[in-house]
Amino acid sequence: xxxxxxxxxxxxxxxxxxxxxxxxxxxxxxxxxxxxxxxxxxxxxxxxxxxxxxxxxxxxxxxxxxxxxxxxxxxxxxxxxxxxxxxxxxxxxxxxxxxxxxxxxxxxxxxxxxxxxxxxxxxxxxxxxxxxxxxxxxxxxxxxxxxxxxxxxxxxxxxxxxxxxxxxxxxxxxxxxxxxxxxxxxxxxxxxxxxxxxxxxxxxxxxxxxxxxxxxxxxxxxxxxxxxxxxxxxxxxxxxxxxxxxxxxxxxxxxxxxxxxxxxxxxxxxxxxxxxxxxxxxxxxxxxxxxxxxxxxxxxxxxxxxxxxxxxxxxxxxxxxxxxxxxxxxxxxxxxxxxxxxxxxxxxxxxxxxxxxxxxxxxxxxxxxxxxxxxxxxxxxxxxxxxxxxxxxxxxxxxxxxxxxxxxxxxxxxxxxxxxxxxxxxxxxxxxxxxxxxxxxxxxxxxxxxxxxxxxxxxxxxxxxxxxxxxxxxxxxxxxxxxxxxxxxxxxxxxxxxxxxxxxxxxxxxxxxxxxxxxxxxxxxxx
Amino acid sequence: xxxxxxxxxxxxxxxxxxxxxxxxxxxxxxxxxxxxxxxxxxxxxxxxxxxxxxxxxxxxxxxxxxxxxxxxxxxxxxxxxxxxxxxxxxxxxxxxxxxxxxxxxxxxxxxxxxxxxxxxxxxxxxxxxxxxxxxxxxxxxxxxxxxxxxxxxxxxxxxxxxxxxxxxxxxxxxxxxxxxxxxxxxxxxxxxxxxxxxxxxxxxxxxxxxxxxxxxxxxxxxxxxxxxxxxxxxxxxxxxxxxxxxxxxxxxxxxxxxxxxxxxxxxxxxxxxxxxxxxxxxxxxxxxxxxxxxxxxxxxxxxxxxxxxxxxxxxxxxxxxxxxxxxxxxxxxxxxxxxxxxxxxxxxxxxxxxxxxxxxxxxxxxxxxxxxxxxxxxxxxxxxxxxxxxxxxxxxxxxxxxxxxxxxxxxxxxxxxxxxxxxxxxxxxxxxxxxxxxxxx
Numbered sequence: 001x002x003x004x005x006x007x008x009x010x011x012x013x014x015x016x017x018x019x020x021x022x023x024x025x026x027x028x029x030x031x032x033x034x035x036x037x038x039x040x041x042x043x044x045x046x047x048x049x050x051x052x053x054x055x056x057x058x059x060x061x062x063x064x065x066x067x068x069x070x071x072x073x074x075x076x077x078x079x080x081x082x083x084x085x086x087x088x089x090x091x092x093x094x095x096x097x098x099x100x101x102x103x104x105x106x107x108x109x110x111x112x113x114x115x116x117x118x119x120x121x122x123x124x125x126x127x128x129x130x131x132x133x134x135x136x137x138x139x140x141x142x143x144x145x146x147x148x149x150x151x152x153x154x155x156x157x158x159x160x161x162x163x164x165x166x167x168x169x170x171x172x173x174x175x176x177x178x179x180x181x182x183x184x185x186x187x188x189x190x191x192x193x194x195x196x197x198x199x200x201x202x203x204x205x206x207x208x209x210x211x212x213x214x215x216x217x218x219x220x221x222x223x224x225x226x227x228x229x230x231x232x233x234x235x236x237x238x239x240x241x242x243x244x245x246x247x248x249x250x251x252x253x254x255x256x257x258x259x260x261x262x263x264x265x266x267x268x269x270x271x272x273x274x275x276x277x278x279x280x281x282x283x284x285x286x287x288x289x290x291x292x293x294x295x296x297x298x299x300x301x302x303x304x305x306x307x308x309x310x311x312x313x314x315x316x317x318x319x320x321x322x323x324x325x326x327x328x329x330x331x332x333x334x335x336x337x338x339x340x341x342x343x344x345x346x347x348x349x350x351x352x353x354x355x356x357x358x359x360x361x362x363x364x365x366x367x368x369x370x371x372x373x374x375x376x377x378x379x380x381x382x383x384x385x386x387x388x389x390x391x392x393x394x395x396x397x398x399x400x401x402x403x404x405x406x407x408x409x410x411x412x413x414x415x416x417x418x419x420x421x422x423x424x425x426x427x428x429x430x431x432x433x434x435x436x437x438x439x440x441x442x443x444x445x446x447x448x449x450x451x452x453x454x455x456x457x458x459x460x461x462x463x464x465x466x467x468x469x470x471x472x473x474x475x476x477x478x479x480x481x482x483x484x485x486x487x488x489x490x491x492x493x494x495x496x497x498x499x500x501x502x503x504x505x506x507x508x509x510x511x512x513x514x515x516x517x518x519x520x521x522x523x524x525x526x527x
Numbered sequence: 528x529x530x531x532x533x534x535x536x537x538x539x540x541x542x543x544x545x546x547x548x549x550x551x552x553x554x555x556x557x558x559x560x561x562x563x564x565x566x567x568x569x570x571x572x573x574x575x576x577x578x579x580x581x582x583x584x585x586x587x588x589x590x591x592x593x594x595x596x597x598x599x600x601x602x603x604x605x606x607x608x609x610x611x612x613x614x615x616x617x618x619x620x621x622x623x624x625x626x627x628x629x630x631x632x633x634x635x636x637x638x639x640x641x642x643x644x645x646x647x648x649x650x651x652x653x654x655x656x657x658x659x660x661x662x663x664x665x666x667x668x669x670x671x672x673x674x675x676x677x678x679x680x681x682x683x684x685x686x687x688x689x690x691x692x693x694x695x696x697x698x699x700x701x702x703x704x705x706x707x708x709x710x711x712x713x714x715x716x717x718x719x720x721x722x723x724x725x726x727x728x729x730x731x732x733x734x735x736x737x738x739x740x741x742x743x744x745x746x747x748x749x750x751x752x753x754x755x756x757x758x759x760x761x762x763x764x765x766x767x768x769x770x771x772x773x774x775x776x777x778x779x780x781x782x783x784x785x786x787x788x789x790x791x792x793x794x795x796x797x798x799x800x801x802x803x804x805x806x807x808x809x810x811x812x813x814x815x816x817x818x819x820x821x822x823x824x825x826x827x828x829x830x831x832x833x834x835x836x837x838x839x840x841x842x843x844x845x846x847x848x849x850x851x852x853x854x855x856x857x858x859x860x861x862x863x864x865x866x867x868x869x870x871x872x873x874x875x876x877x878x879x880x881x882x883x884x885x886x887x888x889x890x891x892x893x894x895x896x897x898x899x900x901x902x903x904x905x906x907x908x909x910x911x912x913x914x915x916x917x918x919x920x921x922x923x924x925x926x927x928x929x930x931x932x933x934x935x936x937x938x939x940x941x942x943x944x945x946x947x948x949x950x951x952x953x954x955x956x957x958x959x960x961x962x963x964x965x966x967x968x
Contacts, residue, residue, distance in 0.1 A: 081621040086612060087597035089582075103651075104576030108599040121577055128651040129565065129572040132659050162594075162619040170621070184781070222782050228892065229783045305568040307673040308705040308716075308943065311884070311901070311967070393578040434885040434920075436899045438967035441920050443897050445889065465889065465897075467920065467963055498566055498675040498943075520922070520962075522889040 043110075047199040050094055050115035055201060057123035059096035061139060063200035064119075065349065066092045066110060067392040071192040072158060076169045078177060078185055084162065091392030094118045098126035100136025106393040140375035140383050142352050144203025149346025151211040152339065153242030157191040160243045165189055168246065169217070172255040176219040179259035181266065183229075187217035189246075190238075190492065196349075204351030212342055212504055214238030214492050215246055217255070221262040230462060232262035233429060233447050235283075237489045238504065239340045261448050261460070268460040270523050271449065275516040277424035278466055279417050282481075284427045284446045285405070286489030286507035292470040293325070293332050294403040294507065296439040297359045298496075299368040303377060309498050311437025314470070315365050317378050323365040326474025329408065332360040334369055334401040336385060341402035342490045342504035343388075349396035352385035359403065363474070371398045390501040397497060404488070404508035411482035414511040420479070424452040425464060425519060430489070432465065432522075443467040445522065463523035476517060481510030528561045528579055529601065531682070531694075537601060538686045541585055544610040545688060551614060553688040554586040554629045554819070561647070562679030565654040567704075570662050570671055575651060587613040588629065591622035625842045629687035635815035635822050639807050641697035643723040647680035649700075653724075654678070661704050661733035668737045670713075674704030675943060678724055683814070691820045699812050700724045703943025704733050705902060706740035707968075713746075713915070714968050715739020716881055716902035718761060720942025721810045739881060739903040742915060748964075749906055749916035755877030756959040757870050757907070758928070761941035762900075763860065763951040765883045769896050770925040771802075771858050771949070774828055776837035780847065785894045785926060786837055793834045796929045799863060802829035804855035811940060811950055813857030821853030828855070862952030863935035870934045870955045872910040878961065879905040879912060882944050883921070894924040899965050918968070919961035931957040 047064045054062035068090040075083040092115045093106035103126025105118040157165075173185040191213045198206045216235040223229070236251045280288065295313070300306055302313040315323055336354035338344055347353055350372040359367050368378060371387040389396035418426060429447025436442070449464040450457040468476075490506035529537075538555045545553040558581070565575040583606075586595040594616035598609045657676045665672035678700040685693045703718030717735035719727050758766075770785075779786035789795070806815045806823035816822055821841065828835055836852075844851035871879065881903035889895040900918045907913065934955035941947060 080623045080625065082623060082625070084594040084616055084620045085597070086595070086616060087582075087584075089597075089599050091599065093578075101572055102574045104574065104578075106576065106578045108579060108581050110600075125575050125577065125651040128655045129575050129658075132567075132572050132655060132662060134571045162616055163621070166621050184783070220783060224782060227782065227788060231783075231891075303569065304671055304673060304707065305573060307568060307671075307707060307714075308675055308703060312707075314967075393580055395574045395576050397574065432887040432889050432897065434887045434897045434899065436918065436920070436965040436967035437884050437901050440967050441899065441918075441963060441965035443920060463890075469966065499562070499564055499677065518963075522895060522922070523893075 043197055046092070046110065046112045046115050047197065049112045050119045051199060051201055053116040054094060054096045054119035054123055057120050058127065059098045059123050061097040061201055062119065063095050063198060063204065064092060064115065065196055065198050065389065065392060067194070067196040069192060069194050069391055070158065071190070073188065073190050074166055074169060075188040076166065076173060076186065078173055079170065081166050089391060092118060093389065093392045093394070094122045095396060096122040096126055097137050098123045099130025100133045101126045101129040102137055103129065104395045137373055138376060139372040140381060142202060142350065142372060142383065145347055145351050145353060146205045147346060149208045151209065151240045153211055155243035157211065157213050157243045158193065168252060172217050172252050175252065175255035176259035179256060179263055181221045181263035182219055182259045183222040184220040185217065189215045198349060198351055200351055202351065206347045206351055208345055208347065210240060210345055211242065212238060212240050212492060213245060215251060219259045219262040221266045223266055228266065230262055230266040232258050232265060234258045235430060238342060238492050240342060240344055241340055264460045265448065265462050268462045270463045271461045271519060271521050273519055273521045276519045277421055278514045278517045279421060279424055279426045279452065279511060280514065281414060281426065281428040281511055282487035282509045283429050283489055285509045285512055287430050287433055288444055289332065289403060289405055289507045289509055290491070290505065291433060291435045292439055292442055293360060294400050297368050298398055298400060299370050299374045299377065300398045302368065306496065310496055314438045314440050317368070320365055324363050325360050325365055325471060326363045327477045328362045329480060330360065330363050330474060330477060331358060331406040332403060333358045333406060334384065334403050336401040338402050338506065340488065341506040342492065343400065343402045343506060348385040348387040349389050350383060350385070350387040352383045354385045357384060369398060369401060374398060388503060390503065394501050399496065399503040400494060400505045402506040405510065407483045407486045407510040408480045411484055413481060413485050417479055417481065417511055417513050418452055418457060419455040421452050421513065422454055425461065426450040426452055426457060427464065440470050442470060463521050465520045465522045467518045467520055473514060473517065476514045477512050478515050479513040481512065485510040529559050529581060534559070534684050537583065537606070538684060540606060541610060542686060542688055545587060548614055550589050552588045552629050555686050556584045557684045558582045558681070560679055560681040562677065563649060563651065563654060564675065564677040565658045566675050567658045567662060568673035570665055572655065572658060575654065577651070583609065585609055585613045587617040588626065589617050591624060591626045592617050592620045593623060593626050594620045627841050629689045630691045630820050631689040632691055633693065633816070633820060633822050635693060636807050638695065638813055638815055639809045641695070641722065641809040643698045646678050646698040646700050646722060646724040649678045649724055657702060657729035660729040664730060664733035664737050665706055668741065670706045670708050670737055670740050672704055672706045672733065672736065674702065676702045685816065685820045687820065693816050693820045695814050697809070697812050698722045700727065701942030702727050702729060702732055704736045706736040708740050708744045710744065712968055713740045713744025714902045715743055718941055718943035720940040720947060722812060743903045744915065746915040746917050747906070751919060751961050751963050753958045753960050755874050755955070755957045757867065757874065757877065757879045758954050758956065759881050760939045760951045760953055761882035761944045762880050763954050764941045764947065764949050765886050765945040766896060766925045766928055767860060767949065767951060769888060769894050773894060774838055776839045777843040779837055783891065785892060789834055791834055791836045794832055795834055796829060796832040797932060798831045799935055800829055800832045800929050800932060801827055801861040803827045803859050803861070805857050805859055808857045808859065811857040812948065817853040821851065823853050823855060826852070826855060859938065859950040860952060862938035865934055865936045867936055867953050870936055870953060871907055871912065873934065874907045874955070875909060877907040878916065879907055884945070886945055889922065894926050895922060896924060897922050901967065918965035920963045920965055921960055922962040923960045928956050928959070933957070
């Protein structure tokens with residue numbers, strides 16, 4: 001399962017020694033063994049001097065991250081390319097603990113002198129905050145990991161000619177625009193390569209390069225006579241992958257069908273609201289998992305650390321092992337090792353090796369997402385490895401790993417779930433989404449909706465949203481698909497924290513059926 | 528943080544490099560910032576940092592072809608790479624018939640007092656002091672508190688090969704906090720933004736959050752339904768953002784907007800409603816120009832309830848034979864003179880709402896939007912707040928919020944929630960659809 005097993009450069013070397021005397025251990029031959037093809041040699045000196053400056057200024061712990069993020073975006077509309085952009089963001093961030101408090105400083109000037117200055121600034125900030133600490137920050141122990149990790153890929157998306165990438169997008173627009181009734185088509189492609197070097201006074205020296213890509217498009221049909229329009233969006237799930245992922249996908253082949261669905265949706269009857277059986281395609285269900293299970297099991301949120309912005313969680317640690325979140329057929333697991341998963345990597349930004357573990361087992365809350373700082377808060381001895389910062393200028397904190405719903409043991413497809421349903425609605429694609437600040441009341445839309453009668457999809461519907469309470473919803477799940485029906489969706493832009501940070505995260509799941517869920521009509525004109 | 532003379536030299540060097548390539552024109556934007564923040568939760572500091580940021584973006588055009596490249600490095604190699612990358616990509620980019628050449632020299636309105644030196648220079652100690660005031664207020668009231676203090680100074684220099692040169696420097700700041708009662712049944716929030724840190728009283732802000740937390744504890748059940756509501760500024764700002772986002776002439780002309788088939792002169796709202804963008808509003812962080820360097824004008828888009836027009840990009844204006852407006856920013860919904868208490872006094876039965884959370888569009892044509900209330904919801908009976916009630920999910924449109932508005936209070940700039948960066952009043956409106964109960968606190 002571990003991505004690094006298939007990568008030439010990657011290796012894990014768990015060195016013994018823990019955190020004791022780490023700064024002394026830091027220098028020396030391990031720098032040489034850690035360097036892959038990515039490191040700039042000048043950085044050895046930079047990170048060493050920054051860690052020394054932090055320690056000299058009074059830090060009991062320090063880490064330095066040198067981060068370079070390259071990104072490329074192409075956006076098209078109908079027959080033209082509207083935007084071609086590439087970006088590079090490079091800098092160094094130093095995080096320290098001094099006087100039991102965190103401090104952080106960052107600069108885009110990647111020189112040893114400025115990294116030292118950032119280290120001293122970070123210590124000064126920590127000391128300013130120290131008098132207001134009631135409990136000093138303590139970190140769970142971690143092996144002094146020295147390693148290199150890279151996204152497995154065969155075709156670097158940054159080396160594919162721009163024209164080739166633009167042409168696929170324009171071809172998608174052309175295909176969709178052939179459908180009578182389609183008036184607008186937009187498509188876009190995004191790629192980002194996140195390279196980072198993490199070194200800490202606990203002995204981490206870890207280089208990683210994570211490459212993510214995400215194409216998608218949207219088709220709009222307009223009925224000029226009625227003055228109405230409907231848009232059908234299609235997302236090729238963003239992945240850690242190379243250009244081969246796009247080439248091997250059916251996104252171009254699907255463009256005509258997506259255009260036809262936009263037109264059919266515009267003509268479709270508006271849903272009649274009420275309690276209905278729902279069959280959720282994985283292209284819709286992944287986001288429901290993200291919001292109702294993924295964020296719910298973030299330990300900082302559950303303990304009130306995100307109360308001012310993203311909120312808290314109904315799943316508090318005192319309910320661990322007891323709270324039945326959903327039906328017994330449901331097991332949700334966290335996994336930062338799934339190949340292709342957006343949050344997959346070798347090590348988190350605490351330098352902890354990534355892993356896979358259950359969050360909800362047979363419907364019962366069993367565990368949380370943690371960092372080194374947080375593990376002790378619930379009596380655990382080691383971090384789950386979910387610390388992340390979205391750039392050199394961002395403070396690393398707890399971010400969501402890939403969180404997925406395990407498939408059922410027996411093979412069962414979406415079509416079989418439909419065939420076994422007398423009266424219901426099938427929902428595909430990501431629509432509008434919203435959930436309350438304790439992750440209980442949610443309301444989700446979709447991109448395409450079909451009525452199911454006596455085991456068959458009969459016609460498309462429009463204006464559909466489902467609204468439920470998280471616990472009632474997952475208890476209403478009475479059937480899930482099997483291993484072959486499992487599919488991984490995801491997002492490049494999950495937000496959390498103040499100042500806001502972005503995280504990329506995947507969620508795999510089979511299709512699933514939910515009994516008698518509240519379906520709303522979102523069309524003000526007919527409601 | 529890069530100095531202004533260094534930025535100028537950098538821009539001149541980039542334009543000179545591009546100028547050496549036949550047929551190329553260029554737009555250069557240099558954004559630099561120094562920002563500091565302190566975060567607290569569970570009655571102690573949780574993180575704090577100072578961050579310097581820089582983004583140098585070069586857009587190169589060859590006729591109808593165009594591409595942009597960005598770097599945050601200033602050494603010669605990085606700049607050569609930036610120029611090379613932009614030139615190479617622009618040559619390869621497919622032609623865009625909508626591409627217009629860069630703007631030449633422009634004149635701009637002056638922003639009123641955009642910079643507050645004390646806000647730019649705020650120290651970690653001063654931030655800790657502000658956070659400490661909130662922690663002390665929470666400890667005294669035996670509630671838990673979480674919050675955020677931020678400040679920063681930003682600069683933008685924009686220049687083109689056609690002679691445009693525009694620059695703007697401003698400061699911004701904000702503080703917000705959320706207090707929660709130990710029994711988990713009460714939660715209260717307060718937040719303010721602006722550009723002068725001295726305008727934010729940390730202790731007063733924290734006390735508002737603490738009072739809201741204790742007064743919202745042990746809420747009574749209130750059934751979903753359509754209610755008269757008093758929306759505090761943070762709630763107004765987050766829902767109004769969906770209406771502001773719809774101000775786009777092209778999308779209206781293409782038939783895919785709330786404003787499709789609406790015309791200047793249409794009376795959409797009561798006469799009390801005036802919605803404007805003001806490029807001179809320093810406290811709002813207003814810029815006198817948009818991302819192309821187009822000069823922005825003070826514009827009332829809704830004047831006394833009547834639509835006056837929609838923003839036109841340069842391309843769409845040319846195609847439709849209209850004057851371009853640029854992309855407006857720094858929006859204000861004009862307020863009235865009523866205090867919040869006076870607005871409450873006029874309500875026989877209604878709901879007071881502190882703020883909204885997780886707003887998402889449901890129907891772009893009507894701007895129907897969903898979201899949730901949080902951090903202080905109260906029943907109003909016979910002109911007085913009678914008791915706290917549960918949270919709700921709402922399904923409502925900002926259009927209806929304004930169409931049914933019959934009372935406006937004083938304006939402020941909320942900070943820390945969704946839909947910030949606008950100046951809005953507390954507002955009373957009717958028939959607001961609180962669609963289902965949220966058990967969250």
